[in-house]
């Protein structure tokens with residue numbers, strides 16, 4: 432048997448880790464840090480985090496109850512809304528009930544397969560322009576992936592508005608995302624959301640920049656001569672449904688939601704895939720050959736369907752490094768998850784990070800094996816043991832777009848360049864909300 436590549440994960444203690452540790456050191460910066468071996472072999476455990484009861488649910492059947500069968504009983508936690516509210520308000524990601532349903536209906540049309548497939552050439556143009564500007568040598572591929580997905584989301588949903596793709600915009604937006612980690616701790620401690628540290632203050636400025644710029648764009652889109660794109664459709668549909676005042680606020684919330692949710696996660700998926708391929712040169716060669724062949728017939732709508740090996744590699748990467756490593760809910764009414772009783776106000780925490788590496792669900796859970804996602808492997812899995820895009824009614828509305836985008840840019844990059852690790856450099860996961868590489872991902876690029 433060939434030895435499988437086991438990519439790095441944070442160290443795991445044998446015994447459970449005390450909850451208070453979550454507020455200090457690496458655990459306060461990295462959500463996936465500080466889990467014990469036991470967590471990856473349990474179906475459930477309960478924690479008390481500063482007076483909040485948190486049920487960590489890892490059994491697929493119980494996850495299914497929370498995310499699908501009894502989904503109406505589990506809302507986005509008020510606490511999460513407080514942390515994210517200043518940036519993304521009551522947009523699709525952070526609303527519930529009728530407000531959520533109305534918004535989901537409005538945006539869904541922009542993400543149906545034909546609408547997404549029509550965007551593949553846009554993904555291709557950005558991917559090609561970037562790969563064409565590189566020189567051989569060391570390059571931070573996390574920065575490149577973020578820059579690509581930021582340009583793509585601006586091009587695909589905002590008609591390429593230049594206010595969203597400048598260096599200043601990129602810095603502000605990165606700062607806004609990083610500020611969220613600090614806000615989370617303040618909210619848990621019941622403190623007002625005043626940014627105390629430098630990171631928090633930069634985050635606040637970034638968030639203000641984003642709201643101001645997107646607010647301007649939304650107002651422009653409600654005029655007659657606006658371009659025919661996602662933001663214009665969304666802003667006008669919201670105006671019809673909610674009236675002009677609330678529509679501007681909600682359209683800005685959703686513009687921020689889609690801008691942020693739509694690029695950082697896909698950038699992480701792309702850079703983690705480059706990382707695992709940089710560590711497996713033989714597999715990288717096979718993927719590059721497939722990409723060259725598929726690109727021979729051009730960057731057309733069906734390109735993502737002509738890359739089965741690359742797709743399996745990306746799916747396996749999303750298992751080991753899910754860009755959204757946790758999802759939280761708050762119970763509205765009492766419920767039972769198996770023998771476990773939940774009270775209104777309790778939190779349910781669902782961790783793709785743990786479920787995707789669970790010892791009772793996967794064979795060699797930490798090993799990289801794209802064959803798991805080859806056509807034959809799929810049947811044996813429970814639907815709720817693999818959910819990089821979430822599941823149930825709140826599943827990621829941009830999942831198809833994200834996959835098509837990642838596959839297109841990766842195919843273009845891998846067909847023109849070879850990616851190798853920088854000797855001696857360790858890669859480790861980091862991030863409170865999304866999972867990225869600590870300190871970026873410098874790789875050595877050589878032209879093919």
Ligand code: HEM
Pocket residue numbers: 523524525535688689692693694696697700753754755758759818819820821822824825826827828829830832833834
């Ligand atoms: C690899 C890339 C991506 C990953 C891993 C990802 C992951 C997720 C996950 C796990 C959720 C569910 C969260 C929960 O249930 O609490 C979600 C929701 C969402 N995602 Fe994505 N996402 C990605 C790309 C995108 C893109 C490209 C867009 C937009 C263009 C997007 C927009 C959204 C929105 C708006 C929601 C909220 C949906 C709702 O609540 O109805 N995502 N995403």
